[in-house]
Amino acid sequence: MSAEFDGGLALVTGAGRGIGEAVVTALVERGARVLATDVTPDGIEALAKEHGPRVVARPLDVTDAAAVERVVEEAERDLGPLDFAVNVAGVLRTADVLDTSDEHWAATFAVNVNGVFHVSRSAARRMAPRGRGSIVTVASNAAGIPRAGMAAYAASKAASAMFTRCLGLEMAPRGVRCNNVCPGSTMTEMQRGMWAGLDPQDMTAAADRVIEGDLAAYRTGIPLGRIADPADIADAVIFLLSDRARHITMQDLYVDGGATLRS
Numbered sequence: 001m002s003a004e005f006d007g008g009l010a011l012v013t014g015a016g017r018g019i020g021e022a023v024v025t026a027l028v029e030r031g032a033r034v035l036a037t038d039v040t041p042d043g044i045e046a047l048a049k050e051h052g053p054r055v056v057a058r059p060l061d062v063t064d065a066a067a068v069e070r071v072v073e074e075a076e077r078d079l080g081p082l083d084f085a086v087n088v089a090g091v092l093r094t095a096d097v098l099d100t101s102d103e104h105w106a107a108t109f110a111v112n113v114n115g116v117f118h119v120s121r122s123a124a125r126r127m128a129p130r131g132r133g134s135i136v137t138v139a140s141n142a143a144g145i146p147r148a149g150m151a152a153y154a155a156s157k158a159a160s161a162m163f164t165r166c167l168g169l170e171m172a173p174r175g176v177r178c179n180n181v182c183p184g185s186t187m188t189e190m191q192r193g194m195w196a197g198l199d200p201q202d203m204t205a206a207a208d209r210v211i212e213g214d215l216a217a218y219r220t221g222i223p224l225g226r227i228a229d230p231a232d233i234a235d236a237v238i239f240l241l242s243d244r245a246r247h248i249t250m251q252d253l254y255v256d257g258g259a260t261l262r263s
Contacts, residue, residue, distance in 0.1 A: 004242060005032035009082050011075065012036055013062050013119055014089030016043020018188030019138055022230035023086050026238050028054050032084070035075050037062075039089070062089045062115030072122040081130060084241050085123035087116045087137040087160070092190050094149045105152050112156035113163070120167055124176060131175040134241045137164040138233065141184045141256040148217045157182075161252060168250035177249040179240045184256025185210050186228040224257035 010027050014020035016038035024034050028051050036044040037060035044057035056079065060071050076082060091111045093104055120135055127133025139161040142154035161180045168178030187207075213221030236255045239245055254262055 002030045004030040005083075007031060007033060008084060009033050009035065009075070009080050010084035010086065010241070011072065011082055011119070011123060012086045012088060013060065013115065014038060014087075014138075015047065016040060018088075018190065019183065019186060019230045019233045020086075020088035021047065022234035023088060023237050024051075024055060026231070026234040027084075027241075030238065030242075033079065035071075035079065035082075037071065037089075062087075062119055063110040065114075065118045068115075068118040069122050072119075072126065076126055082123055082126050083133060085119060085133075085135045086237055086241070087119055087135070087164075089115050090138070090140075090157075090190075092150070092153045095152070096149055097151045100152055108152040108156050109159070112153070113159045116160040117163060120164065120178070124167060124171055124178075127176045128171060128174040133171075133176040134245075135164065135167070135171075135176065135178045136237050136240050137161065137178075137180050138237065139164075139180045139182045139252070141182045141254055141260045143180075143182055144252070144254070144262065145260045147219070165250045165252075172249055177240075177245070179245070179249060180252045181233060181236045181240065182252050182254045182256070183228060183233045184222065184254070184259040186230060186233055188230055220259060220261055222257040222259045223261075226257060228255065228257065 010032050012020055012023050015024050015036035024036050024047055027034050034055045036047050036055050037058050038044045039061050041059045048055045048057040058071050116137055137160055140157040143157035143161045147154050164178050164180050211222045213219055233255055236253050
């Protein structure tokens with residue numbers, strides 16, 4: 001265990017699994033204390049049991065602004081000042097635009113955009129008077145490139161990424177940095193959910209197709225030849241939270257093995 005974060009307090013949403021779980025683990029390994037939140041308690045309670053007093057689990061629906069404010073206020077009162085916030089909570093349901101219902105669209109934006117707004121605003125309000133803090137939003141490489149069948153998700157991630165950059169512009173004079181990590185395909189339950197119903201052999205073939213790309217869907221493959229592990233994304237988050245990135249704000253860090261071919 002390193003002391004990079006030296007007891008600093010981090011709020012992580014969507015912490016119960018996947019990228020959020022990996023971020024919590026990486027923070028604890030570097031000496032941070034973590035308020036781990038998720039809409040369902042099982043994953044975060046397991047993290048609290050695994051890591052002991054360094055992780056405090058709190059169920060939280062990020063779409064509920066009042067609940068977010070209450071959890072952040074209680075954390076500041078009971079655990080100390082919030083140094084870091086990481087927006088990981090997100091949802092993905094695929095559908096062509098013509099088949100996307102109003103409910104599907106609204107539910108996607110409620111979590112992926114409104115949730116980021118609620119958490120970031122609440123955290124930034126506390127960080128700004130202290131003149132320090134770092135906020136990272138886990139967006140997606142879909143925020144920067146069109147994806148067939150993913151319009152609601154891509155649009156919501158683009159919105160959350162731009163919101164975070166705008167917040168970073170406003171917070172820069174107050175010493176608070178705000179950045180985005182934009183993953184590509186990552187081996188999480190969200191990714192596996194896109195292959196629901198397949199047997200293990202077919203899932204391996206599906207992963208290979210992601211790596212190879214799909215010209216029919218105008219989708220390039222992954223030049224590095226692998227789907228990311230959640231820890232790959234967590235490492236990027238940790239870097240942007242840390243003092244090693246003290247002169248970096250309002251940036252989008254793509255962690256996708258080169259899939260978006262960005263210049």
